[in-house]
Amino acid sequence: MRKFCIYGKGGIGKSTVVSNIAAALAEDGKTVMVMGCDPKSDMSRNLIGRRIPTVLDVFRAKGPDEMKLEEIVFEGFGGVYCVESGGPEPGVGCAGRGVITATDMLARLGAFNDLEPDVVIYDVLGDVVCGGFAMPLRKGLADDVYVVTTCDPMAIYAANNICKGIKRFADRGAVFLGGLIYNGRSVVDEPSIVESFAARLGAKVMGRIPMSELIPRAEIRRKTVLEYAPDSEIADMFRDLALTICLNKDRIMPEPLSDDELDKINEEI
Amino acid sequence: MRKFCIYGKGGIGKSTVVSNIAAALAEDGKTVMVMGCDPKSDMSRNLIGRRIPTVLDVFRAKGPDEMKLEEIVFEGFGGVYCVESGGPEPGVGCAGRGVITATDMLARLGAFNDLEPDVVIYDVLGDVVCGGFAMPLRKGLADDVYVVTTCDPMAIYAANNICKGIKRFADRGAVFLGGLIYNGRSVVDEPSIVESFAARLGAKVMGRIPMSELIPRAEIRRKTVLEYAPDSEIADMFRDLALTICLNKDRIMPEPLSDDELDKINEEI
Numbered sequence: 001m002r003k004f005c006i007y008g009k010g011g012i013g014k015s016t017v018v019s020n021i022a023a024a025l026a027e028d029g030k031t032v033m034v035m036g037c038d039p040k041s042d043m044s045r046n047l048i049g050r051r052i053p054t055v056l057d058v059f060r061a062k063g064p065d066e067m068k069l070e071e072i073v074f075e076g077f078g079g080v081y082c083v084e085s086g087g088p089e090p091g092v093g094c095a096g097r098g099v100i101t102a103t104d105m106l107a108r109l110g111a112f113n114d115l116e117p118d119v120v121i122y123d124v125l126g127d128v129v130c131g132g133f134a135m136p137l138r139k140g141l142a143d144d145v146y147v148v149t150t151c152d153p154m155a156i157y158a159a160n161n162i163c164k165g166i167k168r169f170a171d172r173g174a175v176f177l178g179g180l181i182y183n184g185r186s187v188v189d190e191p192s193i194v195e196s197f198a199a200r201l202g203a204k205v206m207g208r209i210p211m212s213e214l215i216p217r218a219e220i221r222r223k224t225v226l227e228y229a230p231d232s233e234i235a236d237m238f239r240d241l242a243l244t245i246c247l248n249k250d251r252i253m254p255e256p257l258s259d260d261e262l263d264k265i266n267e268e269i
Numbered sequence: 270m271r272k273f274c275i276y277g278k279g280g281i282g283k284s285t286v287v288s289n290i291a292a293a294l295a296e297d298g299k300t301v302m303v304m305g306c307d308p309k310s311d312m313s314r315n316l317i318g319r320r321i322p323t324v325l326d327v328f329r330a331k332g333p334d335e336m337k338l339e340e341i342v343f344e345g346f347g348g349v350y351c352v353e354s355g356g357p358e359p360g361v362g363c364a365g366r367g368v369i370t371a372t373d374m375l376a377r378l379g380a381f382n383d384l385e386p387d388v389v390i391y392d393v394l395g396d397v398v399c400g401g402f403a404m405p406l407r408k409g410l411a412d413d414v415y416v417v418t419t420c421d422p423m424a425i426y427a428a429n430n431i432c433k434g435i436k437r438f439a440d441r442g443a444v445f446l447g448g449l450i451y452n453g454r455s456v457v458d459e460p461s462i463v464e465s466f467a468a469r470l471g472a473k474v475m476g477r478i479p480m481s482e483l484i485p486r487a488e489i490r491r492k493t494v495l496e497y498a499p500d501s502e503i504a505d506m507f508r509d510l511a512l513t514i515c516l517n518k519d520r521i522m523p524e525p526l527s528d529d530e531l532d533k534i535n536e537e538i
């Protein structure tokens with residue numbers, strides 16, 4: 001079972017990447033499970049066509065002993081299994097609490113034994129690396145992490161923090177860094193900045209998804225690009241990225257940059 | 270003593286707004302204190318010309334009993350007093366922990382009695398509304414909150430979450446919503462979207478800062494626009510915004526939008 005996490009700053013394109021590579025892998029015959037670990041809980045919208053109840057929603061309504069797998073796992077495009085952790089109401093406890101509850105419930109309900117996924121993808125909020133959001137790293141829930149970024153200093157700062165989080169847990173249940181994913185979510189397109197950042201971390205760039213109108217256009221229709229425009233170049237890029245990630249065996253313990261090194265990268269922009 | 274918070278999604282322009290309106294108020298003869306409550310800890314860079322030690326840095330080095338006010342409060346442009354809370358290493362405890370430590374230390378060291386600021390501005394991370402980042406709301410540390418946003422759905426989602434946080438604590442130490450600040454940090458410029466969002470919340474838009482090259486240009490030189498280009502239109506806009514906020518007495522308990530209402534706003538885009 002291949003398990004990996006997609007981390008990155010809010011709005012950087014994690015859910016876009018996760019839902020599209022899940023669709024690509026499903027199209028390729030794999031049994032895929034995607035786990036939304038962002039309180040925004042909208043990762044599965046493009047795979048299922050609507051919002052699904054989150055684990056926290058069901059947990060609040062029924063409590064842990066009455067919950068069934070079919071109430072929290074939903075099948076979408078290509079048979080991809082989707083779970084949304086959900087989040088507490090803002091201001092009520094740790095925003096990452098849903099991630100902890102969801103991973104616990106899936107374990108209790110024997111989800112992996114039942115559904116036997118070939119691939120499990122975690123879509124995790126990366127603006128802060130703490131509480132429930134650090135759990136996939138802390139508890140070694142996956143083999144490796146891929147960080148979505150743009151060349152924007154804010155995205156790079158967040159990516160660097162995620163690498164600090166990865167390094168923090170290096171000696172227990174270590175989840176390694178597989179690489180960076182350069183997504184077209186910024187006005188400026190400077191691949192050299194992302195390459196230079198990757199090189200300093202000791203990592204590689206797995207692939208690049210350019211800015212594309214197909215992405216929001218598919219999203220408005222609540223579809224992935226794989227479903228909405230299967231013959232497009234963008235769909236092919238997601239297929240390539242899916243394969244590259246699945247086959248990747250190069251994983252490293254990243255060397256996070258200092259504040260000064262980050263400032264230097266920003267001055268290159 | 271006028272106290273307010275500036276909240277918003279990471280990278281939306283909080284520190285830009287806070288440092289510039291602080292500079293404007295200082296230019297106008299006020300004694301201003303700014304408190305960085307974002308682990309990024311770079312809000313005071315444009316006021317002081319370099320990064321300053323954070324409260325958590327000094328706390329880790331010396332412990333609470335050895336700390337002096339002059340080790341954590343630094344004077345910058347126009348005599349503005351700057352404090353940076355700092356954050357723990359990613360993965361080590363709550364990212365908001367610095368905010369709690371910093372506000373405690375300033376209280377212990379009698380900062381407000383010593384320095385007697387006319388205005389105190391809190392610059393607070395708003396990607397998640399929990400832990401230390403919810404503390405200014407939970408503990409009523411200020412009179413009101415202003416949320417920086419663009420018309421980008423991600424920024425609006427975060428702004429809405431902050432409003433949920435404000436509403437959460439409505440019945441204890443309530444900090445009200447003063448209004449939204451529309452900052453030019455998005456490719457798209459659609460003021461009607463921000464106006465429509467404000468209207469549904471029951472709030473008003475305090476002002477608008479357009480996208481401007483002066484801002485990053487001043488920042489590269491580690492200055493506010495007020496210092497770098499005091500005669501520019503942008504400097505005047507910050508002066509107006511500073512005054513508008515300081516004089517504002519309209520504060521409301523916001524009516525946060527549901528997921529469906531947020532989706533509708535996004536479909537308008």
Ligand SMILES: Nc1ncnc2c1ncn2[C@@H]1O[C@H](COP(=O)(O)OP(=O)(O)O)[C@@H](O)[C@H]1O
Nearest residue numbers: 010011012013014015016184210211212215216
């Ligand atoms: N390469 C791209 N080109 C154009 N729009 C994109 C691209 N990637 C993402 N988007 C858009 O950006 C927004 C945020 O993406 P999303 O995947 O939801 O981010 P995250 O899950 O990291 O918060 C979505 O509206 C999505 O349609």
Ligand SMILES: Nc1ncnc2c1ncn2[C@@H]1O[C@H](COP(=O)(O)OP(=O)(O)O)[C@@H](O)[C@H]1O
Nearest residue numbers: 279280281282283284285453479480481484485
């Ligand atoms: N109106 C604007 N026009 C152009 N650049 C801006 C504007 N506002 C902010 N920026 C730039 O955007 C970046 C993020 O702003 P910042 O204030 O640091 O965000 P935050 O404190 O919310 O994380 C900075 O590099 C800043 O120079």
Ligand code: SF4
Nearest residue numbers: 094130131363399400
């Ligand atoms: S640990 Fe992180 S996510 Fe949890 S309360 Fe603190 S800031 Fe929020």
Ligand SMILES: [Mg+2]
Nearest residue numbers: 014015038043
């Ligand atoms: Mg997402």
Ligand SMILES: [Mg+2]
Nearest residue numbers: 283284307312
């Ligand atoms: Mg800031």
